[in-house]
Amino acid sequence: MLRRTLLLLSIMVTSHTALAAEDPAPPPIKTMTPAMGHELFVVAFNDKNIEQLCALYADDAVVYNEDKPPLVGRKAICENFAELMETSDEITVETAFELKSKHHALLRSIWRVTGKSEDGSPLEIKGSGIEVMERQPDGSWLYVLDHPNGADEIVN
Numbered sequence: 001m002l003r004r005t006l007l008l009l010s011i012m013v014t015s016h017t018a019l020a021a022e023d024p025a026p027p028p029i030k031t032m033t034p035a036m037g038h039e040l041f042v043v044a045f046n047d048k049n050i051e052q053l054c055a056l057y058a059d060d061a062v063v064y065n066e067d068k069p070p071l072v073g074r075k076a077i078c079e080n081f082a083e084l085m086e087t088s089d090e091i092t093v094e095t096a097f098e099l100k101s102k103h104h105a106l107l108r109s110i111w112r113v114t115g116k117s118e119d120g121s122p123l124e125i126k127g128s129g130i131e132v133m134e135r136q137p138d139g140s141w142l143y144v145l146d147h148p149n150g151a152d153e154i155v156n
Contacts, residue, residue: 041093061143
């Protein structure tokens with residue numbers, strides 16, 4: 001909880017400083033632990049910060065969606081998130097499981113998105129995902145595989 005509070009304060013101070021100085025937006029925050037990936041995802045998604053959200057994914061990352069072909073590459077993933085954000089108000093993500101080696105991490109998330117459907121009625125989508133992250137040469141972590149509903153049968 002303390003780490004998440006410090007992360008949120010860091011983002012807010014960085015954003016405020018950038019606005020006060022009228023500089024361009026600060027560079028995206030790097031994910032320094034796999035679980036931090038979930039935390040940054042939530043903050044970026046809820047703030048509608050597509051640049052930060054996309055920076056969590058490797059250039060050649062793959063996101064599996066049950067209702068359409070897999071999204072391959074950061075550009076396709078970002079376009080999908082931009083569409084999803086249009087109808088979404090808030091996401092929550094809990095890290096249910098983390099298994100980490102020196103260069104890879106396997107995560108399981110439990111998530112919930114609330115928003116409004118096209119007709120304006122309340123919308124709630126829940127699921128449990130499986131994500132694979134890879135350590136980068138600078139020590140940061142990026143998502144390389146993301147299956148938002150990959151663990152649904154475990155939870156439901």
